[in-house]
Amino acid sequence: MSRLFADAVTRAKDILEANWTGAYTKPAPGLYPHQWNWDSGFIAIGLSxxxxARACREIESLLGAQWRNGMVPQIAFNPAALGHYxxxxxxxxxxxSPDAPEGVLTSGITMPPVLAIAAEAVWRNARNRRAVRPWLERVYPRLRALHAYxxxxxxxxxxxxxYIRHPWESGMDNSPTWDDPLSRIRIEPGTLPPYExxxxxxxxxxxxxxxxxDYDRYVFLVDLFRRHRYDEAAIRAECPFLVQDPLFNAVLARADEALAELARALGEDPGEALEWxxxxxxxLREKLWHPEHRIFxxxxxxxxRPIEVDTAAGFLPLYAGAPTPDQARALYERLNTxxxxxxxxxxxxxxxxxxxxxxxxxxxxxxxxxxxxxxxWMLAQGLRRYGYTLKADSVEKDLLQLPIRFGFREYYDSFDGTGYGAEGFSWTAALFIDLAERLHGDDRAGPGIWRRVRGAVAPMRELNDGPAxxxxxxxxxxxxxxxxxRALARRFYDTxxxxxxxxxxxxxxxxxxxxELAAALRSFDPGLLVGRREKLAFWVNLYNTIVVDAVVALGVRRSVQEVPELFRRVCYRIGPYRFTPDDIEHGVLRGDARxxxxxxxxxxxxxxxxxxxxVPPDPRIHFALVCGSRSCAPIDAYEADRIDTQxxxxxxxxxxxxxxxxxxxxGRxxxxxIFRWYEADFGGRTGV
Structure with a gap:
């Protein structure tokens, strides 16, 4: 991780430390002194x-406020911090309510159920899973009870x-989506309980x-709930606000997947969670999809009837893997406007x-x-889940630069980036840590460090040894x-x-x-390549296609990281010579560089x-060579007459x-x- 990212991560950790109460992390100083449901889930992901230990405590503290019917409340109140909210x-x-927990002060509604997702992150990132397992055994039944509720x-x-029965349950309190259903609520003078x-x-x-x-209607709904003693059937019969929200349900479906993973970790049957x-x-895809609007x-x-208001919530089913490929394509096209x-x-x-x-x-x-x-943060993962890598990168870039440039705020201006709302906001800090660690945490290791996977180094594998x-x-x-x-690219590469x-x-x-043509390279003289553009296109394409060929030939399932030393241990024979991907990158395309x-x-x-x-080498090749790392280029097919444009x-x-x-x-x-590892290729610091 670069020094600048590391400094920002340190600031983010300082925020979480400052907002830590000893039992939970408050969302921010001042305005939010209590424990909020999905805030704690996101915070635990960063802490993980x-x-x-603190990530585990964060989740278990909130589950201590769980109702007997399984509901995890929107807020668990801190008795020592009352009077400010x-x-x-x-x-x-x-x-x-007979279902409310004894000895714990809570609200009477819930929020998007991110806790199983957070617990999955804690388990996945734990350095000592044996030590974490007793905690997981305690929280798993409670998480399952939440989903069952x-x-x-x-x-x-x-x-x-x-359905949600209050706008606050969506997490998007005053979203324009709620304007129409809230407008039906008629409040007679003198009937609303006094509030400040x-x-x-x-x-x-x-x-x-x-x-x-807005607040009058929020209060009206809370008053209705308490009059019905928080009985769900009675509320359902009278409540004017019952909405099936795409964000809430997308989070639930993704959390179901996480719950299934936790079940597997404990040796439990994941079937119920997978069915949910x-x-x-x-x-989601059958009822909430709006084909004309290209959104949920x-x-x-x-x-x-549907509420035809288009907000970011309508893209969140990507996070759960709900859309069909055609729906995902339409969502992307709408999103990218x-x-x-x-x-x-x-x-x-x-x-x-x-x-x-x-x-x-x-x-x-x-x-x-x-x-x-x-x-x-959820949307970027959804885009990446469907392979929209460039857009996911763009979203994640903004997720990183907004806190670095404008502080760890509650939310940001969508045009100039100005930070608004609470300062020192915990989930902003926590999710920044998560992104920085996932995207840049291993930068210090150097390029190809994952190529040195432990295990026996395989002998050289010549891939183009078939019939020519x-x-x-x-x-x-x-x-x-x-x-x-190019024929492969047209049919099988999604550039x-x-x-x-x-x-x-x-x-x-x-x-x-x-x-067949690759096998014919065994009788080919690379000296026949003439002109800079022809050489660049040939060697860049060959490098990338050797990697593709290796994935197919070696049966790689998920990542080339599965194959120790792959970039040094697979090769093509070209004429009398062997060329590995490393030979092509450093020996040919970088002008025989170290x-x-x-x-x-x-x-x-x-x-x-x-x-x-x-010679001279072209530093732009670093943006064209695939390598199995997220910092490497997406695959493409390069053509000699367009190589510079590409x-x-x-x-x-x-x-x-x-x-x-x-x-x-x-001014930074x-x-x-990559610019440090290959600084000389770019002409030194001035060139970079």
Missing amino acids: HYDT FPEPDFWQADR LYRERDPAGEGLV RRDLGHGVDPAMRPTDA AEATRRA DAWDLVAD ASFCGLHQGNCFTIPNFDTQQEGFARENYWRGPVWINVN AEGVAPERLAAELMAAV RRGRVDYERLGASAEYARYR PPFRPFRQFGARDPRRAFAV LDQAARSFVNSSEVIVIPEE VLLSQ
């Missing part, structure tokens, strides 16, 4: 990278979609918060919470326009081979998403033809392969990703470690 326990009167009490029709807002007494601009009219997940995913809408159960800050748009931050082209968009107002870190194509003249072989690479369909590729006629963290040049002084080195585009895509972050306020740039 460096303080497992509304509504507090005296207004909720949760103790009217939601499907039992909030999905009475058995659709697979649960406390949120505006902490120096927060009223323009950035829900209106008084599939039922919710199916219902909330469903108003009282009016029995000016309405939600398109890729490389340049004048905005991704993803604003509400359609910026709508009249009601308000860039400073809470859930009616700003960028929220937690929503976009016949009747191809030597002077035509390079052109024929490049045509075969927008950086994916290869290895299964279909491996069984295809195009791949069989490529293999690989980082190795003492000698790739080729020895008398190595005849030095004659094929591209390399420029690859460089722009890299610079626009989270690998490069500009901080104009401080956070650069990928």
Whole structure:
């Protein structure tokens, strides 16, 4: 991790330390003194990278407020911090319910169920799982009880979609989605219980918060709940606000997946959780999908109709893997517009919470326009789940640069990045830590450190040893081979998403033809390549296709990291010479340079392969070579007559990703470690 990222991570950890109460982490100083449900889940995810014990305590503390029916409340109140927030326990009167926990003060509603996702992160990141297992054995039944409550009490029709009964349960308190169902609530004069807002007494601009009219309706609903003693059936019969929310249900389906993983970790049957997940995913794509709007809408159960308001919540089913491939493509196309800050748009931050082209968009107002870190953290994972890598990189870049540039705030202006709401906000700090650790935590190890996987180093594997194509003249072989690479790219490379369909590729006629031509390289003289552009295109394509060939030939399932020393231990024979991917990268394309963290040049002084080195080398090749690492390029097929344009585009895509972050306020740039490892290739510091 670079020094600049490390400094920001230290600041984020300091925020979590300052907000730690000894039992839980409050969301922020001042306005939020208690323990909030999904806040604690996100906080635990960040803590899981460096303080497992505290992450466990965070989750278990919240579960200590769980109701007997399984509900985990939106807020667990700290008795020592009362008097600074509304509504507090005296207004909720949760103790009217026979299901409320004894000796714990809570609200009477819940929030999006991220706790299983957080517990999964704690288990996954734990350095000593044996020590964590007793904790997991304690919390797993409680997490299962939460999910069972939601499907039992909030999905009475058995659709697979649960409803929320208060806007606060969505986490998006004053989202424009709630305007229509809330507008049905008619409050007769003198019928509303007296109350006093406390949120505006902490120096927060009223323009950035829900209106008084919003609060009247929030209070109306709370009063209804307590009058019915929090009996779910009685509330359901009278409540004017019952909504199936795409965000809540997407989080639930993703949490079901996490619950299944936790069950497996404990040797339990994951079947129930997997059935829940599939039922919710199916219902999301069948009921909430709006094909004309290309987004998922909330469903108003009282009016029995969709709520056609487009917010970031409508993209969250990506996080759960709910959309079909066609729906995901349509979602991406809608997301990648000016309405939600398109890729490389340049004048905005991704993803604003509400359609910026709508009249009601308000860039400073809470859930009616700003960028929220937690929503976009989930959305980036959803985009990556469907392979929309460039867009995911763009979202994650903003998730990193917003806190670095504008502080760890509650939310941010979607155009100029100004931080709004509470300062020192815990989930912003925690999710920044998570992203920085996942994306840049291993940067200090150096390029290809994962190639030195423990285990026996395999002998050299010559991949192009099959039957060779016949009747191809030597002077035509390079052109024929490049045509075969382009044929593979057209059918099996998704260059927008950086994916290869290895299964279909491996069984295809195009791949069989490529293999025959690759085998013919055993009789090919690389000296026949003439001109810089032809050499660049040939060697870049060959490098990338050797990697693809290795994945297919060696049966790699998930990552080339499965194969120790792959980039040094697979090769093609070209004429009398062997070329590994490392030989092509460092020996040919880098002009026989010394690989980082190795003492000698790739080729020895008398190595005849030095004659094929591209001189002068082009540093843009670092943005074109695939390597199995997230910092490496998405795969593409390069053409000699377009190679410079393509390399420029690859460089722009890299610079626009989270690998490069500009901080104009401080006159600094956070650069990928690639620029340090290959500094000489770029012409030294001045060139970088």
